[in-house]
Amino acid sequence: MLEVDAIHAAYGQVKVLFGLSITVRPGEIHCLLGRNGAGKTTTVKSIMGLVPLLSGTVTMDGEHLSELEPYEIPGRRVGLIPQGRRLFAELTVEENLEIGLLVRNTGDAAKERVLDMFPRLRERLQQPAATLSGGEQQMLAVARALCIEPKVLLLDEPTEGLQPSMIELIRSALKRLRDEGVAILLVEQRIDAVLSVADRVSFIENGRNVETLPAEEAVRDRGKLAKYLGV
Amino acid sequence: MDFGPHLFLATLEGAITAAVISLTAAGLSIVFGIMRVVNVAHGEFFMLGAVGAWWVTTAVGGHPAFGFAAALIAAPLFVGAIAALADRLVLFRLGYDPERTIVATIGILYVIQQVTLMTFGPDARPVEPPFNKRIPIPWLGIGENGLELTWPWGLATTTYKLAVIVAAAVILFGVWQFLSRTRFGLLMRATQLDREMATAFGIPVRKIYARVFGFGAAIAALGAVLIVPVQQAHYLMGTDPLLLSFIVVIIGGLGSLPGTIVAAVLIGMSDGIISVFFSPTLAKILATLLVAFVLVFRPQGLFGKAQA
Ligand SMILES: Nc1ncnc2c1ncn2[C@@H]1O[C@H](COP(=O)(O)OP(=O)(O)O)[C@@H](O)[C@H]1O
Ligand SMILES: [Mg+2]
Numbered sequence: 171m172l173e174v175d176a177i178h179a180a181y182g183q184v185k186v187l188f189g190l191s192i193t194v195r196p197g198e199i200h201c202l203l204g205r206n207g208a209g210k211t212t213t214v215k216s217i218m219g220l221v222p223l224l225s226g227t228v229t230m231d232g233e234h235l236s237e238l239e240p241y242e243i244p245g246r247r248v249g250l251i252p253q254g255r256r257l258f259a260e261l262t263v264e265e266n267l268e269i270g271l272l273v274r275n276t277g278d279a280a281k282e283r284v285l286d287m288f289p290r291l292r293e294r295l296q297q298p299a300a301t302l303s304g305g306e307q308q309m310l311a312v313a314r315a316l317c318i319e320p321k322v323l324l325l326d327e328p329t330e331g332l333q334p335s336m337i338e339l340i341r342s343a344l345k346r347l348r349d350e351g352v353a354i355l356l357v358e359q360r361i362d363a364v365l366s367v368a369d370r371v372s373f374i375e376n377g378r379n380v381e382t383l384p385a386e387e388a389v390r391d392r393g394k395l396a397k398y399l400g401v
Numbered sequence: 402m403d404f405g406p407h408l409f410l411a412t413l414e415g416a417i418t419a420a421v422i423s424l425t426a427a428g429l430s431i432v433f434g435i436m437r438v439v440n441v442a443h444g445e446f447f448m449l450g451a452v453g454a455w456w457v458t459t460a461v462g463g464h465p466a467f468g469f470a471a472a473l474i475a476a477p478l479f480v481g482a483i484a485a486l487a488d489r490l491v492l493f494r495l496g497y498d499p500e501r502t503i504v505a506t507i508g509i510l511y512v513i514q515q516v517t518l519m520t521f522g523p524d525a526r527p528v529e530p531p532f533n534k535r536i537p538i539p540w541l542g543i544g545e546n547g548l549e550l551t552w553p554w555g556l557a558t559t560t561y562k563l564a565v566i567v568a569a570a571v572i573l574f575g576v577w578q579f580l581s582r583t584r585f586g587l588l589m590r591a592t593q594l595d596r597e598m599a600t601a602f603g604i605p606v607r608k609i610y611a612r613v614f615g616f617g618a619a620i621a622a623l624g625a626v627l628i629v630p631v632q633q634a635h636y637l638m639g640t641d642p643l644l645l646s647f648i649v650v651i652i653g654g655l656g657s658l659p660g661t662i663v664a665a666v667l668i669g670m671s672d673g674i675i676s677v678f679f680s681p682t683l684a685k686i687l688a689t690l691l692v693a694f695v696l697v698f699r700p701q702g703l704f705g706k707a708q709a
Contacts (some may be wrong), residue, residue, distance in 0.1 A: 218601050244603040252601065261587070267490045268593050272584065273603035313600070 171195050172217070172248075172322045172353050177226030177236075179216045186212045187377040189226065194322065194353040199344060201364040202357045202386070203399060204374035210357045211253050213374065214326050217355075218250055219243050230322060244273045249320030253327050253357075255311040259300035263291055266299050266310055270317025284313045287343060305336035312343060323347060326357045341367050361388070361395055373398040406540045407677065410556050413538075415673020416666075417562055417631070418645075424624030425642045427576060427658060432592025432617035432689050435593040436610050436647030438492060440572075443621055444463045444507040444643025445517075449480045450622025450626030452517055462528040463631065464533035469630070476626050477619035483513075488611045489545040497610065510639075517636040529628035530561040565627045572623060573662060574623030580658070589613060593656070645672070648688050651696050654705025 172194040179187040186209050194200045204210050215221040217228050219240030228236045233357070235243050249270075258266050271281055285292045288309040294302065308328060315323060325344075329337045344367055348354055358364050364371070368385035375385055375398055388394065429443045453476035458468030487509050495501045537557045539550040580586040592599040592609045600606055621642070632638070649668050653660030668688050675684035695702060 220597055220601060227446075239605070240600050241603055241605045252598065256595055256598045257404060258591050258598070260594055261590060268587060269599075269602050269604070271627055272588070318602075333687045 171231060172286070172355065173229045174213070174217060174346055175227045175229070176344040177213075177216055178224040179212055179221050180224055181212075181221070185377070187216065187226075190374065190377060190379050191226075192355070192372050192379055192382070194355045196321070196353045197348055197351045198352045198369040199348050199356055199364075199367050201371045202355060202369055203364070203388075205359060205398070205400060206359060208374045209377040210359075211326055212377070213217065214250070214252070214355070215355060216322050217324060218248065240354055244318055247274070247318060247321040249315030249318045249323045251308075251311045251315050251323070251328050253330070255307050257299040257307055257310055257314070260298055262296050262298055263302070263310055264295040265318055266314050267291075270314040273318045276317060276319050280310075280317050282320055284316045287316070288313050295333070300352075305332055305339075308332055308336065308340065312330040316347075320352060320361075322353045324355045324357075327359065329354070329358065329363050337363075344349065359399070361399060365389060405542075406538055406556050408674070409538055409540070411556070411674040411677035412556050412670065413673075414561065414677060415670035416566050417628070417669075419666045419669025420566045421624045421628045422642065422645045422649055422669050423571055423573060423662050424627075426620040426646040426653070426661045426665050428617035428620035429623075429646045430521060430650045430656055430658060430661045431620070432614055433581075433650065434658075435589055435613045436492075436497055437499055438497060438498070438546055438614070439506070440614075440617070441503060441506040441643070442487070443506075443618070443646060444639030444641075445510050445513040446618035447621040447625045447637075447642045448485055448517065448634075448636060448639035449483065449513060450476045450625030451528075451629040451632070451638060452521050452636070453479050453622065454626040454629045455521075455528050455634040458528050464531075465529040469528070469531040469626075472528075472626050474621070477622040480622035481615035481619035484526050485611045485615035488491070488614040492614065493607065493610070500505050500706060514639070521634070521636055523636065525582070525633040525635040525648075527633050528629045530559075532560055532564075533630075534560040536560060536563070562632060568627055569624070572620070576620065585612075644685070645688070647667075648692050650702075651692050652654060652702055654702025657702065657704040659706025660702055 173190045174190065176185055176189045176191050178185065178189060178371060190213060192202065202210055202213065213219055216223060219235065219238065223236055225232055230246060230248065233246065258269065267281060267284065271277060283383050289308055289314055291309055299307065302310060328340055345353060356364060370382060371388040372382040373380050373394065380398065425443065425447050429440060431436055432440050434560055454472035457472040457475050461468035464641055491505050491509065492502050493511065525526050535557045536559060537552045539552055541548060542551050545550065580589065588604050588609060592606055596606055645668060649664040650661055652668065653664030672684045672688065675687060
């Protein structure tokens with residue numbers, strides 16, 4: 171279980187998060203929804219230790235992630251699929267996966283599992299990541315994170331700019347991981363992007379988690395959608 | 402008839418300069434490529450390598466080859482450790498800010514130079530080469546019996562000088578293999594490409610930086626150990642390699658290892674040839690002019706990528 175408790179975070183002098191709290195349970199897909207600039211990416215980066223906290227804590231199964239060195243956090247089985255994919259562009263597909271495998275020395279078994287999940291990557295192992303199509307790059311971003319064999323998976327707008335077929339592929343992968351007990355935090359800007367997979371939804375506005383509710387309720391509540399997302 | 406042999410000799414001298422400069426420039430280029438630190442103290446790490454070689458060869462008795470072999474290992478390790486320490490004490494504390502690290506490495510330059518002056522002294526000191534057989538330079542000419550080898554002007558090189566060229570090539574090949582084939586090389590390249598994502602995938606960027614800085618300095622020191630039997634150790638000997646390394650790295654493209662090597666051969670050769678036929682000063686003037694042209698017309702260098 172990932173527990174983000176009342177975190178405040180800032181870039182230099184600019185405060186972005188104001189006491190944000192969110193809990194992601196094992197075996198659930200928890201969606202963090204909010205407008206552009208609401209602080210979603212900052213939340214994800216704070217969990218990874220990439221943005222320092224001013225106050226508040228991030229714990230996973232009782233361990234304080236926020237007291238670790240940032241580079242130690244992925245080793246606790248936290249996998250990140252960052253906004254914009256952020257692959258190591260000049261490294262090959264295989265080398266990108268290798269980076270993920272080295273985090274916990276998960277080795278060939280993890281690699282095979284991930285490549286079985288995304289067979290198209292297997293055909294392109296020696297290709298530089300930058301030469302993949304957009305959809306393949308997103309597969310690689312997911313695959314790289316799965317090489318860690320994460321207990322917590324953070325996805326920051328993974329469907330941005332993808333074709334519907336690719337979005338479907340990512341969704342079905344997420345459902346599978348959820349059923350295996352992974353705690354998934356899925357960040358999106360639009361409700362329709364998460365409709366079919368979300369278990370719970372949190373709305374974020376100006377760096378605060380304003381509301382968390384079951385996905386069915388969120389979908390039905392036009393008023394809230396209009397208020398928090400502008401749809 | 403005497404232009405040919407002189408050109409040959411100049412080319413050979415140029416190749417030696419190219420060999421050493423490609424090593425020092427590779428170190429500078431790797432440090433800049435991965436850490437974005439312009440290391441103005443790089444020439445001093447080179448100098449420390451030469452001075453270290455003098456200490457080691459003086460301490461180890463027997464055949465010069467023993468001392469030299471010990472220096473080849475000990476001097477780069479020693480210099481690498483000093484550089485890693487400088488990284489920890491200075492660069493890390495500045496958060497690797499590109500501008501402040503320039504000023505800081507200027508400071509490191511003077512500290513190293515003055516400490517060397519106080520301990521090693523102001524004199525140039527020779528290091529004996531491990532082997533040093535004279536090879537007269539032959540010239541292929543038309544003689545009474547048709548084509549024949551002659552030894553005009555008594556020009557010669559030595560086996561050691563030829564070995565320097567070969568050794569530099571071997572070391573560069575090793576560095577390239579290290580970067581492209583080893584696990585540590587992979588982590589270095591990932592850190593270079595995206596420091597934040599490297600952290601998000603468990604790479605201890607701080608440790609990588611300390612080691613990269615040490616590694617870059619150690620390569621320069623290795624180049625110095627190779628050249629010191631030809632050149633002598635002196636506390637001011639770091640200036641020229643620093644200038645030439647910058648020239649080479651800018652022409653080759655910052656952070657591009659193949660570009661660095663091509664530019665080192667270009668600059669080293671022309672430096673050798675122009676120095677022999679005209680003057681070393683003219684060689685430096687022309688190289689600096691070339692840098693100016695590259696900066697104006699192709700600021701990313703011959704092999705660099707446009708925005709990198
Ligand atoms: N590196 C940064 N430096 C300064 N401000 C930033 C930085 N990144 C994001 N911000 C600001 O923080 C706020 C939240 O950004 P972000 O977390 O990226 O929002 P979201 O992901 O929800 O679109 C925005 O106002 C943005 O301008
Ligand atoms: Mg964002």
